[in-house]
Amino acid sequence: MGPMIMFNQVNKWYGAYQALTNLSAEINTGEVVVVCGPSGSGKSTLIRTVNRLEPIDDGQIVFDGIDIHGSSTRLNQLRTRIGFVFQSFNLFPHVSVAENIMMSPMKVLGVKRTEARRQAGELLERVGLSHKADAYPAQLSGGQQQRVAIARALAMKPPVMLFDEPTSALDPEMVGEVLSVMRGLAQEGMTMMCVTHEMNFARDVADTIWFMDQGQILEKSKPEQFFTQPQHPRAQRFLSDLRSH
Amino acid sequence: MFEIFTILHDNGMLLLMGQYPNGPIGGVLCTLLISVLAVLLAFPIGVLLGLARLSPWRWLSWPATGWVYLLRGIPLMMVVFWTYFCVPLLIGHNISGFATMLCTLVIYESAYIAEIVRGGIQALPHGQYEASRALGMSHLKTLRLVILPQALFNTLPSLVSQLVSIIKDSTLGYVINVPELTFAANQVSNQLLTKPFQVFAIVALSYYLICFSLTWLANKLEAHIAQKRRQAPPQPASVAPAVMLTKPSSQ
Numbered sequence: 001m002g003p004m005i006m007f008n009q010v011n012k013w014y015g016a017y018q019a020l021t022n023l024s025a026e027i028n029t030g031e032v033v034v035v036c037g038p039s040g041s042g043k044s045t046l047i048r049t050v051n052r053l054e055p056i057d058d059g060q061i062v063f064d065g066i067d068i069h070g071s072s073t074r075l076n077q078l079r080t081r082i083g084f085v086f087q088s089f090n091l092f093p094h095v096s097v098a099e100n101i102m103m104s105p106m107k108v109l110g111v112k113r114t115e116a117r118r119q120a121g122e123l124l125e126r127v128g129l130s131h132k133a134d135a136y137p138a139q140l141s142g143g144q145q146q147r148v149a150i151a152r153a154l155a156m157k158p159p160v161m162l163f164d165e166p167t168s169a170l171d172p173e174m175v176g177e178v179l180s181v182m183r184g185l186a187q188e189g190m191t192m193m194c195v196t197h198e199m200n201f202a203r204d205v206a207d208t209i210w211f212m213d214q215g216q217i218l219e220k221s222k223p224e225q226f227f228t229q230p231q232h233p234r235a236q237r238f239l240s241d242l243r244s245h
Numbered sequence: 246m247f248e249i250f251t252i253l254h255d256n257g258m259l260l261l262m263g264q265y266p267n268g269p270i271g272g273v274l275c276t277l278l279i280s281v282l283a284v285l286l287a288f289p290i291g292v293l294l295g296l297a298r299l300s301p302w303r304w305l306s307w308p309a310t311g312w313v314y315l316l317r318g319i320p321l322m323m324v325v326f327w328t329y330f331c332v333p334l335l336i337g338h339n340i341s342g343f344a345t346m347l348c349t350l351v352i353y354e355s356a357y358i359a360e361i362v363r364g365g366i367q368a369l370p371h372g373q374y375e376a377s378r379a380l381g382m383s384h385l386k387t388l389r390l391v392i393l394p395q396a397l398f399n400t401l402p403s404l405v406s407q408l409v410s411i412i413k414d415s416t417l418g419y420v421i422n423v424p425e426l427t428f429a430a431n432q433v434s435n436q437l438l439t440k441p442f443q444v445f446a447i448v449a450l451s452y453y454l455i456c457f458s459l460t461w462l463a464n465k466l467e468a469h470i471a472q473k474r475r476q477a478p479p480q481p482a483s484v485a486p487a488v489m490l491t492k493p494s495s496q
Contacts, residue, residue, distance in 0.1 A: 051379055053375055053378070053379065076378075076381045076382065076383050077381065078381075079378065079379055079380065079381040080380070080381035082379075084376075084379040086372055086375070086376060086379075088370070088372050090370070090372040090373060090375065090376035091376075092373065092376070092377075092391055092395075093395065094394050094395050094398065103380070103382075103390060103391075104377075104380035104381055104382055107382060107386055107390060108380065108381045108382055108386075136473075149376075152380070153379075153380070156380065156381065
């Protein structure tokens with residue numbers, strides 16, 4: 001069986017600025033990839049190209065045999081199979097927590113309301129928020145909102161989950177609750193791609209770490225290797241900068 | 246002061262409903278009817294125009310933008326005249342003053358509503374649109390289920406003030422013989438000859454009462470919905486301990 005996601009010579013420009021440069025990589029089924037690197041290195045751009053929130057200019061990204069940026073790709077159907085969690089949660093503030101989770105299964109997959117409600121209950125239990133089903137997003141803390149956002153993405157039963165700096169907008173004491181939900185997902189065998197600055201999470205959970213700078217993946221390695229003996233000089237500098245504070 | 250009550254006693258029904266039921270509906274009721282109909286028709290057109298202005302397709306956004314700029318750049322009185330003279334030419338027979346004024350209001354106000362709706366949509370965080378699309382919802386489903394419910398709620402105060410504007414703008418129907426409140430008041434004033442101040446005091450007060458109570462209602466509605474969305478203050482995470490999927494390790 002081939003890789004679940006494959007980047008093949010991907011290039012992307014913002015005007016004259018090249019955000020991704022000849023980037024090739026792959027993610028296997030069940031693999032947890034953590035993407036790290038300095039600000040502006042193209043991490044978020046890269047993860048956002050996977051469900052086509054960002055277009056690419058050149059190359060190919062293949063998900064489960066489908067060319068994501070192909071002109072005949074059925075984008076909405078594709079996106080139902082790729083869970084995406086944003087840095088800023090982006091819950092829908094005008095509907096309750098349960099409705100946030102039920103909306104896309106009902107409106108896109110055509111799941112019946114009672115079934116969607118039952119499933120939302122299960123997902124909320126999984127992220128430890130059963131008692132918040134009828135609350136509105138504004139009544140939740142940041143950590144709780146992000147856990148709901150994860151539940152909302154899981155409601156589509158995607159085979160892969162993408163996390164774009166899921167804890168960067170959180171107060172420090174709320175980071176742990178979100179990461180523990182993500183750990184749980186990883187242990188259940190979910191294929192995951194996470195952009196994060198949480199190096200402990202990367203060390204404990206990642207199967208592979210991609211270190212990015214200037215739109216390229218400079219190093220792909222196992223966490224134990226990445227944190228003890230990084231190969232690329234830029235990665236060495238990045239890690240020593242992290243340790244110095 | 247006493248004269249105002251006498252005028253109201255003698256001409257109250259004329260001011261309230263014109264010649265009705267012996268003639269066309271007029272007075273306050275006509276004002277309300279034309280305004281409500283104008284809103285009911287202009288609102289969906291305005292929403293569509295606003296969406297068209299934001300659409301990624303130029304063949305849709307450019308005409309909508311042109312339409313909005315054109316109408317916002319000319320006085321309502323011009324639109325009244327243009328409709329009054331052009332519509333009969335276009336459709337080949339005369340239409341009533343009421344229908345003319347209704348058309349005018351719909352054409353003119355939809356441009357303003359479009360701008361309100363556009364502002365409301367653009368004020369939403371872009372993440373709302375992206376989150377909805379990332380869940381697999383189409384552009385139109387996203388607009389219908391995520392964007393418009395929020396944008397329209399947020400613009401409710403502006404939309405109500407636009408309705409108030411429409412009510413006030415409907416006075417221009419006077420010049421093309423729509424028997425609305427101002428027209429009825431002028432009839433009364435012409436009959437009484439010597440009491441224009443009292444008559445128009447009644448008219449001003451009537452407009453004020455209608456418009457003020459609408460604003461008041463809108464504020465109530467807004468407060469009610471806002472309160473529903475945050476019945477309880479946000480709770481600190483410690484109050485509701487999460488049932489962790491796995492044992493949390495130290496970060």
